[in-house]
Amino acid sequence: MAIIKRKKKQSDMYHNSIRKIIEKEKPILGVDIGSSSIKIVAMKKNHVIDKWVCESVPIGMLNQGIIEAKEPLVGIIKDVLKINKIKIKDCALYLSGKDLIIRELTFPKMDDLQIIENIKQEISSVLPQNLDEYKIDYKILDYIKEEDALEGQIRVLAVAAPEKLIYSYMDVLKKAGLKVKYVDVLPNIAGKLCNLIHSERSNDKPNNTCIIDFGAKATEVMIFRDCNYFLHKSISYGGGYLTETISQRSDMDEADAEEFKHNTNFFGGDLDDPIVRAVYDYFDYLIRDFARTIEFYGNRTQESVDVIYVMGGGSLLKGLPGYLESQLGIKVKEIGEVIRTTTKADALGSYASILPQAIGVTLREEWRRER
Ligand SMILES: Nc1ncnc2c1ncn2[C@@H]1O[C@H](COP(=O)(O)OP(=O)(O)OP(=O)(O)O)[C@@H](O)[C@H]1O
Numbered sequence: 001m002a003i004i005k006r007k008k009k010q011s012d013m014y015h016n017s018i019r020k021i022i023e024k025e026k027p028i029l030g031v032d033i034g035s036s037s038i039k040i041v042a043m044k045k046n047h048v049i050d051k052w053v054c055e056s057v058p059i060g061m062l063n064q065g066i067i068e069a070k071e072p073l074v075g076i077i078k079d080v081l082k083i084n085k086i087k088i089k090d091c092a093l094y095l096s097g098k099d100l101i102i103r104e105l106t107f108p109k110m111d112d113l114q115i116i117e118n119i120k121q122e123i124s125s126v127l128p129q130n131l132d133e134y135k136i137d138y139k140i141l142d143y144i145k146e147e148d149a150l151e152g153q154i155r156v157l158a159v160a161a162p163e164k165l166i167y168s169y170m171d172v173l174k175k176a177g178l179k180v181k182y183v184d185v186l187p188n189i190a191g192k193l194c195n196l197i198h199s200e201r202s203n204d205k206p207n208n209t210c211i212i213d214f215g216a217k218a219t220e221v222m223i224f225r226d227c228n229y230f231l232h233k234s235i236s237y238g239g240g241y242l243t244e245t246i247s248q249r250s251d252m253d254e255a256d257a258e259e260f261k262h263n264t265n266f267f268g269g270d271l272d273d274p275i276v277r278a279v280y281d282y283f284d285y286l287i288r289d290f291a292r293t294i295e296f297y298g299n300r301t302q303e304s305v306d307v308i309y310v311m312g313g314g315s316l317l318k319g320l321p322g323y324l325e326s327q328l329g330i331k332v333k334e335i336g337e338v339i340r341t342t343t344k345a346d347a348l349g350s351y352a353s354i355l356p357q358a359i360g361v362t363l364r365e366e367w368r369r370e371r
């Protein structure tokens with residue numbers, strides 16, 4: 001998917017929907033501007049990390065994906081690039097936020113122009129603004145044909161992103177000296193990460209993989225069947241809310257509550273302790289949502305999720321993978337472990353769990369087919 005790099009010639013678009021995004025493997029930066037921190041990675045060939053940065057963003061600079069303070073953000077990015085001597089200018093941007101509309105749609109087999117028209121029709125009813133204020137892109141996920149059917153159907157992952165949102169990020173990055181080559185979204189990036197995970201484990205290829213991103217403002221659940229996108233659920237709670245709750249239940253301010261959260265294993269703690277209780281309540285709420293999503297997948301496919309990979313800063317909470325595993329009855333692994341191996345960057349340590357989107361956005365779209 002390349003939301004901003006649509007070619008003009010419409011007839012090329014079908015072909016380009018699973019197109020070569022980077023013609024040559026030129027060095028490129030992966031950029032993830034999250035609500036709590038900016039992550040930038042410089043990749044070498046073969047998915048090996050050259051340099052990486054994770055810099056905190058002051059509270060209020062970004063709100064649900066919308067940039068509230070452009071100039072200070074430009075300053076932060078410029079500084080981290082300079083301090084880390086990152087010279088590469090081309091970047092791939094991971095775009096997120098509540099204003100993105102991402103849908104899986106099914107159509108009869110049709111050409112690119114018709115697909116775009118149909119996506120517009122389907123999506124326009126859920127857009128809060130005019131359709132012409134959005135960039136629309138799609139990727140064909142599957143071609144499904146029943147044995148006795150004459151024609152099959154195509155399953156499409158469609159994205160509508162407000163132009164204003166895309167241009168505000170491009171503007172910030174341009175002012176920081178970077179050139180956005182393309183933009184990608186989480187379900188697609190996570191699909192590429194899924195390929196990365198399973199390419200490392202050729203003897204152990206689960207068909208049904210769930211990836212959960214525990215961010216600061218949101219928690220995202222995605223399920224992939226043979227590394228092909230199946231579903232995505234976004235929950236508007238993240239680690240920031242948990243920190244606030246811990247702060248409210250104690251006499252700690254948010255900075256202290258954050259530090260306390262990093263250093264404490266709440267799971268197995270005393271349930272009469274109001275903080276422990278609040279942490280359990282928070283995760284039990286999320287886990288009920290995860291379970292419903294996984295059950296929905298089971299009902300649709302008659303298959304069950306084999307493994308859950310967790311990522312995002314919130315996944316670093318001590319004891320969380322074990323608790324999830326015990327509650328959901330599914331093996332839970334940290335994506336960071338895989339990232340450290342594939343990118344040959346042991347030194348990443350726990351940052352490997354925070355960088356997957358920045359790494360994933362640089363991976364070539366057709367990479368899976370190259371295996
Ligand atoms: N060691 C840790 N233990 C527990 N929580 C942690 C730890 N490290 C970071 N976090 C939490 O992770 C969250 C930040 O994660 P991340 O950097 O993935 O979010 P983000 O990408 O900035 O946010 P979003 O994706 O929602 O925009 C914060 O809520 C922070 O409290």
Ligand SMILES: [Mg+2]
Nearest residue numbers: 034035215216
């Ligand atoms: Mg994030």
